[in-house]
Amino acid sequence: MLSFFKNQLYASILFFIVLGIDIYVKLGENPLPIRYFTKSVLIIILFLFYFYNRDENNPKNKYFIFGLLSFWIGDILLLLYETPILYMSGLTCFIIGKLFYSKRFSHQNDFNIASLIPFFVVIFSYMVIVILYVYDNLDDFFLPTLAYLFAAMLMALFAYLRKDSVNKSSFYLVILGIFFSIISDTIGVLQSFYNPDIAYHKITIMLFYALFQYLVVIGLIKEKTLDDKTLEDNFIRL
Numbered sequence: 001m002l003s004f005f006k007n008q009l010y011a012s013i014l015f016f017i018v019l020g021i022d023i024y025v026k027l028g029e030n031p032l033p034i035r036y037f038t039k040s041v042l043i044i045i046l047f048l049f050y051f052y053n054r055d056e057n058n059p060k061n062k063y064f065i066f067g068l069l070s071f072w073i074g075d076i077l078l079l080l081y082e083t084p085i086l087y088m089s090g091l092t093c094f095i096i097g098k099l100f101y102s103k104r105f106s107h108q109n110d111f112n113i114a115s116l117i118p119f120f121v122v123i124f125s126y127m128v129i130v131i132l133y134v135y136d137n138l139d140d141f142f143l144p145t146l147a148y149l150f151a152a153m154l155m156a157l158f159a160y161l162r163k164d165s166v167n168k169s170s171f172y173l174v175i176l177g178i179f180f181s182i183i184s185d186t187i188g189v190l191q192s193f194y195n196p197d198i199a200y201h202k203i204t205i206m207l208f209y210a211l212f213q214y215l216v217v218i219g220l221i222k223e224k225t226l227d228d229k230t231l232e233d234n235f236i237r238l
Contacts, residue, residue: 012214026206050068070097107165177214183204
């Protein structure tokens with residue numbers, strides 16, 4: 001088992017096979033019993049792949065693991081989204097998961113506030129547009145939805161701030177994963193509070209969510225922190 005999950009190709013093939021099964025089951029008439037299993041297996045594959053390939057000296061590994069566990073619990077609870085208390089609980093778990101991921105992405109290097117302004121403008125505009133679309137239908141879910149989108153923005157921010165702290169492959173893999181997360185979140189919110197049949201949601205929400213988790217795991221495994229000397233050399237070359 002150790003050698004299997006240390007191999008990216010094998011683990012990836014297994015992950016996408018299970019993902020295909022999960023989406024196929026989701027399209028069926030009675031998906032719930034099996035999806036408890038398939039969604040759990042997806043998280044287990046990612047956990048084992050990360051666990052066997054992680055940098056054991058990185059003290060922030062625990063934040064990713066706590067985050068993945070929070071997403072798993074949220075996944076299970078959101079399968080019963082028609083029950084308001086379980087929907088709220090699942091949403092809360094996703095918020096916690098995003099906050100743990102934000103902590104895992106964080107680095108100590110200084111950053112230029114001015115360079116973040118375009119990023120803030122784009123993310124804030126995204127939040128405003130989504131909220132405007134669904135505002136009339138949110139009712140008691142306004143604050144939870146706002147908190148969820150804010151957590152998504154925070155996670156995207158900390159992922160972006162890795163740019164000058166880690167190697168390029170790790171940075172771009174995580175950023176691409178965050179982009180897919182935003183797509184999944186947007187479709188999910190719009191499907192819940194705007195248009196129940198939007199964007200082939202039965203396929204796209206899970207597909208983009210799974211790609212988000214997968215790319216984040218790959219990106220973190222490939223992560224190499226750039227020390228001050230490396231940053232200085234890169235600056236000189238520029």
